[in-house]
Amino acid sequence: PELCEILKKYHPLYFNIHFNHPDEITPEVEEACNMLANSGIPLGSQTVLLKGVNDNADIMKKLMQKLLKIRVKPYYIYQADMALGTNHFRTNVQKGLDLISNLQGHTSGMGVPYFVIDAPGGGGKVRLLPNTVIEHNEKEVTIKNYEGKKFTYPQPTNESVKSNTLVTENPLNADPCRVSV
Numbered sequence: 001p002e003l004c005e006i007l008k009k010y011h012p013l014y015f016n017i018h019f020n021h022p023d024e025i026t027p028e029v030e031e032a033c034n035m036l037a038n039s040g041i042p043l044g045s046q047t048v049l050l051k052g053v054n055d056n057a058d059i060m061k062k063l064m065q066k067l068l069k070i071r072v073k074p075y076y077i078y079q080a081d082m083a084l085g086t087n088h089f090r091t092n093v094q095k096g097l098d099l100i101s102n103l104q105g106h107t108s109g110m111g112v113p114y115f116v117i118d119a120p121g122g123g124g125k126v127r128l129l130p131n132t133v134i135e136h137n138e139k140e141v142t143i144k145n146y147e148g149k150k151f152t153y154p155q156p157t158n159e160s161v162k163s164n165t166l167v168t169e170n171p172l173n174a175d176p177c178r179v180s181v
Contacts, residue, residue: 004039016044016075021054022063030070037071044075047113049096050089051080057102064103064111074113076125081118093117093128101130105146 007013015036019025033043045067047054054060064074077099080090096115103112116125134142134150141153 001035004035004041007036007041008039011040014042014044016046017072018047019045019063019067019072020047020050022059022066025063025066025070033070033072043072045072045113046076046078047074048078048080048089049091049099049115051091053089055091055095055099057099057106060099061103061107061111064107064113068108068111074111077113077115079115079117079128082120097128097130100128101146104130 017033037043047060047063049055054063060077067074077096079093079096080086082090100112100115115128117128118124119126130146132143132145134144136142137155139155141155142150143153144150
């Protein structure tokens with residue numbers, strides 16, 4: 001409590017905490033995070049993707065949801081660095097992309113962190129995203145969701161911009177309908 005009183009004097013102050021598995025969120029950790037959050041300090045988390053530890057969709061989802069419950073915003077999932085002696089913990093990059101896709105479909109957007117690689121040679125953090133844009137042109141954008149289902153999103157037309165309406169398809173009868181915005 002005394003530390004929190006001292007820290008209150010130095011706003012803005014942000015804490016990023018390192019969590020790799022939901023079992024790390026103990027009652028003591030929850031109490032400490034609550035004290036910091038109650039002191040007005042926004043909390044974020046950093047997680048390293050580790051083979052055999054948290055490279056499972058259910059474990060990662062549980063971790064992200066438990067973090068939100070203790071008022072910690074999941075901020076980064078790091079692809080494991082190429083550090084000497086840690087190769088057995090590294091996964092392929094696709095595993096991380098798959099985990100992000102799974103989180104997007106099965107938890108709140110607040111619980112979906114950025115997936116990043118800390119680029120070798122001082123390149124900084126590079127954000128990686130599942131490929132959701134399949135095709136785009138002047139008329140429409142074709143996208144896919146976390147299940148791989150494809151959707152077509154119409155680009156604004158000169159007519160829709162001038163009239164402030166949106167032309168969409170009514171899913172009940174597949175006839176175009178106009179919706180005012």
